[in-house]
Amino acid sequence: MCGIIGILGRDPVVGKLVASLKRLEYRGYDSAGVATLEGLRIECRRAEGKLRNLEEQLRHCPPAGQSGIGHTRWATHGKPTEGNAHPHATESVAVVHNGIIENFRELRAELERNGADFKSETDTEVVPHLVESYLKNGYSPQDAVQASLPRLRGAFALTFLFKGHDDLLIGACKASPLAVGHGNGEVYLGSDAIALAPLTDTITYLEDGDCAVLTRTTCVIYGTGGSVVQRETSKSVVSSLLADKANYRHFMAKEIHEQPTVAGKTLTHYLDVAAKRVAMPMALPFDFNSIQRISIIACGTASYAGHIAKYWFERLARLSVEIDVASEFRYREAPLRRGDLAIVISQSGETADTLAALRYAKDQGLHTISVVNVATSTIARESESVLPTLAGPEIGVASTKAFICQLMVLAVLAVTAGKERGKLSKIDESNLVRELIEVPRLIAAALLAEPQIEKLAHLMADARAAIYLGRGTSAPLAFEAALKLKEISYIHSEGYAAGELKHGPIALIDEAIPVVVIAPYDRVFDKTVSNMQEVAARGGKIILITDAKGASEAAVDTLVTIVLPTMVATFAPMVYAIPVQLLAYHTAVARGADVDQPRNLAKSVTVE
């Protein structure tokens, strides 16, 4: 889960390497490094911690060289130290890697027996040593790489720089993305079009098993069998501008506040607003009447969007939905029916587990729809139909606006399915569309609770743990709320379906644990109130998020009640998500946490 860049340039290359790494920090930020060719030497610079530490080091003494590679790391094997940072180099070759070399122990033992001197704890370091062993036997750089690749098991995107070869860059990938960028007398390799955007918009995506041999004027791609293959070159539409925080202190705050706008933008992409009808921008390659079951597959926040959508598909379209976290889907050997539908949800479109699940679903003969935010991503490219979320770049590691836009798209898709299957009349459809059209305004109204939530966050900040409860669609929102809090504030938190509390978690309740209850006044409100009573009876401190009617009917002592605008309950999660995002954000700020780049995490999780 790392970011890779390689450049054969016409000027000193270090500035461009660092600029690309900045755009790749979403893939990992625990250490970073660059290697350039200085005359006949490979010059390697690496630093532990955020990219700014490397920048600082380079500012004092920038390396020369017009060819170079760079890396930003999310540690898998070996601590996030300078010694484990990439590039890893031997005498003649430097390598940057994204992925995991699964057989690194055997390879390392073999290479050490033959005299290789390993300096890191990483899996990656076997790669330069392996290539070096072939170089020592008289292989050319290209032959050495091609001889090494079949010996590597696992997933990898690799970029190689060779001592004494100023006009050569080699890239290879398997189950991990890598793209070639074509410039004017320059050539690039990068993890994705986002990294390459300021350098070029002309991109060739490598396919699994490809090895690209690049000079400043040539690009030859070899397929798995070793013969030359042709890959399509396309124009990328990714913006070359780096997103900025506007006047906000953190990207997360900016992204939370963008939600009324991006929710509206996403909605109008999928609706005929004037006619109050759903309007998919393209025809889907199946009829919902032929689908017996939907499998929704995603990770983290995206999977909670899927959990919420399950309620919508089942209620509005009378379609059964199975929901799987992507890392489990392929391995549990669920019986799948050819012609059924898999919906994969991913902000980045690069999550390795989700991508692998998508490929598995395709192999099993399912139709595949992806709901993705990054339109150029691998998941978008490989799925049968793509339903983009128009959230714009999401930089904060905690997903906020992408989640809301995923819900928007899934809501429209559920209404589409209901209509196609004859479960929703025209009047039902137009009522639901009216409710959806209200959501951006209601999100804006929910944001007005921020000052109250900011005050509450100072209390939350001292909690050792927190519990979130909800029923119906508020149950998966409780899971999402707990994830949001724990990932950025490091307070242990769990979300439960409120009715489950009595089956174990209630043992956790005491005066020190805040219990956040998400309860719009809906058909399960009374049941949720009973669960709240159970918490109150045990001294739990309740933070109730509800509407005016809920606040007046609850009749339970709360620490704080946050009152949201009144709305029809169906799409309430898109509005009730706002206070829980704000609570997580302000709690993390109050604790002095690194909100946008929390410890141990990365925005895009490209390893399984």
Ligand code: M6R
């Ligand atoms: O890019 P994806 O949507 O596929 O990412 C999935 C999860 O890694 C992601 O939602 C993660 O859980 C976020 N940090 C949650 O805020």
